Amino acid sequence: MAEYTIYHNPRCSKSRQAKALLQEHGKEFEEILYLKTPPDEAEIRRILSILGVPVREIMRRKEKIYKELALDDPSKSEEELIRAIAAHPVLLERPIVLRGDQGVLARPTEKLTQLL
Numbered sequence: 308m309a310e311y312t313i314y315h316n317p318r319c320s321k322s323r324q325a326k327a328l329l330q331e332h333g334k335e336f337e338e339i340l341y342l343k344t345p346p347d348e349a350e351i352r353r354i355l356s357i358l359g360v361p362v363r364e365i366m367r368r369k370e371k372i373y374k375e376l377a378l379d380d381p382s383k384s385e386e387e388l389i390r391a392i393a394a395h396p397v398l399l400e401r402p403i404v405l406r407g408d409q410g411v412l413a414r415p416t417e418k419l420t421q422l423l
Contacts, residue, residue, distance in 0.1 A: 313325060342397065370398055
């Protein structure tokens with residue numbers, strides 16, 4: 308089993324940089340192409356628990372679907388936002404890198420050094 312997991316979008320430069328940093332440090336990792344294999348609600352909750360952040364911190368707020376679903380409405384619950392990410396994985400910010408019970412949203416990429 309890989310020591311690290313990266314939720315990766317190969318079209319994203321920050322995500323590619325995080326992957327390259329893991330490779331440069333010789334770290335074994337599982338690469339999850341989350342747009343092709345989206346995390347379910349339970350996995351999103353697990354990610355949030357590891358990161359210790361509210362769900363809005365792992366959401367891409369500039370995505371068109373964010374506005375279309377009115378996800379900026381402060382009355383939306385954490386559960387509603389989690390369901391939205393599960394249904395529309397493009398809303399998940401990247402890259403997220405996990406290592407056991409620790410993790411980072413590697414934006415900027417330098418944040419990943421906390422896990423290395």
